[in-house]
Amino acid sequence: MGGVHPEENKLSATKPIEVFPLPQKVYIPLSQSLGAPSKPVVKKGDTVKVGQLIAQGESFISSNIHSSVSGKVSKIDDYPDASGYRRQAVFIDVEGDEWEESIDRSPVLIRECNLSAEEITARIKAAGIVGLGGATFPSHVKLMVPNGKKPEYLIINGVECEPYLTSDHRLMLEKGEEMMVGISILMKGLGVSKALIGVENNKPDAISHLQKLAQSWPGVEVHPLKVQYPQGGEKQLIKALVNREVPSGKLPIEVGCVVNNVGTAFAVYEAIQKNKPLFERVVTVTGKAIPRPANYLVRVGTLVSELLMQSGYDENKSGKVINGGPMMGKALSTIEVPVVKGSSGILVMPEQESRRMKEVNCIRCSRCASACPMGLEPYLLATMSSLSMIESVENERIMDCIECGSCQYTCPSGRQLLDYIRVGKGAVGKMIRARSAK
Amino acid sequence: MNLLTISGSPHVHNDQSVKKIMFGVIISLIPAMLVSFYFFGLPSIILTLTAVISCALFEFLIQKYLLHTEPSVTDGSAMLTGLLLAFNVPSNLPIWMMIVGSLVAIGIGKMSFGGLGKNPFNPALVGRVFLLISFPVDMTSWPLPQNFTTSLTDVVTGPTPLGIVKEGLKKGDAMADLMTQVPDYVNLLLGNMGGSIGEVSALAIIIGGLYMLVKKIISWHIPVAFIGSVLVFAAILNLVNPALYVNPLFHLVTGGLMLGAIYMATDMVTSPMSALSMIIYGVGCGILTVLIRVFGAYPEGVSFAILIMNALTPILNKYIKPKRFGEVVAA
Numbered sequence: 059m060g061g062v063h064p065e066e067n068k069l070s071a072t073k074p075i076e077v078f079p080l081p082q083k084v085y086i087p088l089s090q091s092l093g094a095p096s097k098p099v100v101k102k103g104d105t106v107k108v109g110q111l112i113a114q115g116e117s118f119i120s121s122n123i124h125s126s127v128s129g130k131v132s133k134i135d136d137y138p139d140a141s142g143y144r145r146q147a148v149f150i151d152v153e154g155d156e157w158e159e160s161i162d163r164s165p166v167l168i169r170e171c172n173l174s175a176e177e178i179t180a181r182i183k184a185a186g187i188v189g190l191g192g193a194t195f196p197s198h199v200k201l202m203v204p205n206g207k208k209p210e211y212l213i214i215n216g217v218e219c220e221p222y223l224t225s226d227h228r229l230m231l232e233k234g235e236e237m238m239v240g241i242s243i244l245m246k247g248l249g250v251s252k253a254l255i256g257v258e259n260n261k262p263d264a265i266s267h268l269q270k271l272a273q274s275w276p277g278v279e280v281h282p283l284k285v286q287y288p289q290g291g292e293k294q295l296i297k298a299l300v301n302r303e304v305p306s307g308k309l310p311i312e313v314g315c316v317v318n319n320v321g322t323a324f325a326v327y328e329a330i331q332k333n334k335p336l337f338e339r340v341v342t343v344t345g346k347a348i349p350r351p352a353n354y355l356v357r358v359g360t361l362v363s364e365l366l367m368q369s370g371y372d373e374n375k376s377g378k379v380i381n382g383g384p385m386m387g388k389a390l391s392t393i394e395v396p397v398v399k400g401s402s403g404i405l406v407m408p409e410q411e412s413r414r415m416k417e418v419n420c421i422r423c424s425r426c427a428s429a430c431p432m433g434l435e436p437y438l439l440a441t442m443s444s445l446s447m448i449e450s451v452e453n454e455r456i457m458d459c460i461e462c463g464s465c466q467y468t469c470p471s472g473r474q475l476l477d478y479i480r481v482g483k484g485a486v487g488k489m490i491r492a493r494s495a496k
Numbered sequence: 497m498n499l500l501t502i503s504g505s506p507h508v509h510n511d512q513s514v515k516k517i518m519f520g521v522i523i524s525l526i527p528a529m530l531v532s533f534y535f536f537g538l539p540s541i542i543l544t545l546t547a548v549i550s551c552a553l554f555e556f557l558i559q560k561y562l563l564h565t566e567p568s569v570t571d572g573s574a575m576l577t578g579l580l581l582a583f584n585v586p587s588n589l590p591i592w593m594m595i596v597g598s599l600v601a602i603g604i605g606k607m608s609f610g611g612l613g614k615n616p617f618n619p620a621l622v623g624r625v626f627l628l629i630s631f632p633v634d635m636t637s638w639p640l641p642q643n644f645t646t647s648l649t650d651v652v653t654g655p656t657p658l659g660i661v662k663e664g665l666k667k668g669d670a671m672a673d674l675m676t677q678v679p680d681y682v683n684l685l686l687g688n689m690g691g692s693i694g695e696v697s698a699l700a701i702i703i704g705g706l707y708m709l710v711k712k713i714i715s716w717h718i719p720v721a722f723i724g725s726v727l728v729f730a731a732i733l734n735l736v737n738p739a740l741y742v743n744p745l746f747h748l749v750t751g752g753l754m755l756g757a758i759y760m761a762t763d764m765v766t767s768p769m770s771a772l773s774m775i776i777y778g779v780g781c782g783i784l785t786v787l788i789r790v791f792g793a794y795p796e797g798v799s800f801a802i803l804i805m806n807a808l809t810p811i812l813n814k815y816i817k818p819k820r821f822g823e824v825v826a827a
Contacts, residue, residue, distance in 0.1 A: 388505065424764070
């Protein structure tokens with residue numbers, strides 16, 4: 059149901075993953091996953107190695123953070139991250155490239171894994187792996203299935219429905235075998251016998267490559283999916299693959315599914331088989347205002363400005379820099395922010411495409427409602443939110459909104475529907491918290 | 497240093513706009529316009545232009561001098577209202593009536609509610625019904641199709657096919673005799689009959705409708721439900737008593753049914769939002785149209801049917817919700 063078809067613009071789809079040059083310094087934020095920020099375990103003046111633990115996740119939903127470089131901790135201080143908020147970060151001056159000895163840096167593929175499910179979960183937790191699709195939910199928490207729930211399927215998200223982004227696509231093509239091992243480890247960790255990989259039909263090379271590999275992995279299936287945004291939304295993907303609808307306000311485990319991104323599966327392989335914590339990732343640098351679109355393997359904490367310079371960024375031709383894709387990404391106020399675990403791409407839009415159109419009255423054409431993948435009525439939610447009708451928007455199920463932006467994308471009146479809906483969601487969230495506090 | 501633009505997602509747009517939609521509808525009306533100009537000649541062109549210009553002008557004046565808002569005439573919606581209003585009147589209507597009708601359509605039908613998107617009733621139909629009940633004689637003397645040389649003065653007027661049948665049945669004439677007095681189906685389909693400027697050619701209107709479907713300006717729900725329910729309801733009546741109730745196909749190609757179902761009822765502002773409510777709305781329009789045509793005082797009921805269903809649109813929107821994702825079905 060619903061959905062839109064934005065121009066794909068996968069400018070960097072044919073660019074192989076390049077190892078990005080080691081930066082001079084990194085700023086590693088300590089809030090890189092959903093949940094509580096991590097507590098630093100290093101102090102100013104300490105020398106660290108690549109892969110060394112620098113901050114620990116202490117509450118249930120939080121994750122470990124490791125140094126992405128070797129060098130000296132110059133300070134631990136607040137620094138604005140991609141959200142624009144100042145948050146605690148570890149500043150490291152790079153000296154050489156000395157890795158922890160425990161990390162296996164050889165390219166040899168290791169297929170066998172003899173760990174138990176508990177050991178797998180513990181190792182994933184230790185390696186600081188979070189969902190690399192963008193939501194950065196700590197991955198070990200997903201493997202800890204609540205009592206009374208039974209997972210049936212591991213769903214692997216290789217949809218990459220956001221226009222422009224290609225980091226998952228390249229990873230599937232270049233690290234498919236490692237990914238399969240990672241998937242088998244996740245299956246073992248969950249105790250499921252079936253894994254379904256969903257890939258949109260616009261990546262036929264990735265589909266055929268993974269299908270060939272899947273033949274030697276029993277229980278792993280690759281499913282080509284219709285090209286339609288937001289096919290890669292967690293709930294939409296489950297619906298497309300197993301035809302089950304996650305009930306409103308519930309998690310995928312409610313319908314027997316656990317969803318992980320292809321990048322996460324690769325990170326799991328590296329963590330378990332190579333003992334390598336998560337400190338680098340593939341980031342797409344792209345956009346019509348970028349002369350050399352690319353997919354870089356980047357150390358976490360590298361500044362976005364360095365990535366952009368490498369691709370030929372010209373500030374005079376650029377109007378907007380987006381952390382993520384054009385549908386759900388966040389516009390950056392400065393390019394001096396660090397790459398984090400959740401950064402899948404940096405998109406630069408030319409000045410003329412950076413402005414919104416003029417907003418006019420709603421003509422009640424219902425295109426927003428037809429486009430909404432959650433079956434909501436965005437025109438109504440936006441109007442009610444703007445009038446502070448908080449209880450009404452809650453009844454109209456505003457909290458089901460996944461903020462995919464399809465409504466605003468399709469609105470002929472150029473209404474800023476999602477802006478208002480976010481305001482409404484914030485107010486309803488506040489009301490719900492106040493209610494449960496009573 | 498250049499400052500970066502900041503805004504919430506999404507950062508792309510499908511490049512549609514109200515203006516593109518309005519002009520898309522206007523383009524789709526070109527076949528019907530050409531047919532009307534061919535059958536009704538110069539007067540129809542003058543009347544159409546009058547309506548388009550006066551609707552646009554009234555909107556501009558009201559926005560600029562009464563509401564003190566920025567005029568939005570260039571979005572094409574007022575011109576479209578004018579076009580549709582002209583299509584709904586006979587081609588020999590006095591020009592001044594056309595101007596008054598335009599004022600009512602835009603001033604009362606649209607701007608008094610707050611302008612674009614806020615009006616509960618289709619403005620063109622508000623204008624038409626105002627003219628119909630204020631000037632019933634002028635609004636029901638239908639010039640018969642001539643050719644392009646028709647002048648403003650010497651037109652031959654006569655009833656519409658619907659009128660012929662309605663009056664004939666009232667006098668007790670036999671259905672078979674009446675059917676010989678109306679044009680055959682080919683002519684009815686092409687539009688070679690008495691009627692309002694733009695409503696006569698079912699074929700030209702269907703072509704326009706298909707264009708709008710392909711361009712995704714309208715969806716199929718309302719026209720199909722409207723036309724389908726007229727067909728079914730009229731067929732049932734016809735089966736019950738063919739001597740009293742006319743062939744259902746006759747209903748489809750006469751009067752303003754096609755214009756109403758494809759253009760007037762699908763007006764986005766005044767029609768409901770979800771697929772199911774669009775179908776209910778369309779069926780409501782269809783049934784009311786047949787009821788008025790067969791049992792009412794007027795030979796034609798499309799305008800009233802649509803206006804009545806317009807009034808029900810907010811209720812349909814309120815109570816019929818789209819199917820929510822993950823809705824828990826009570827077991």
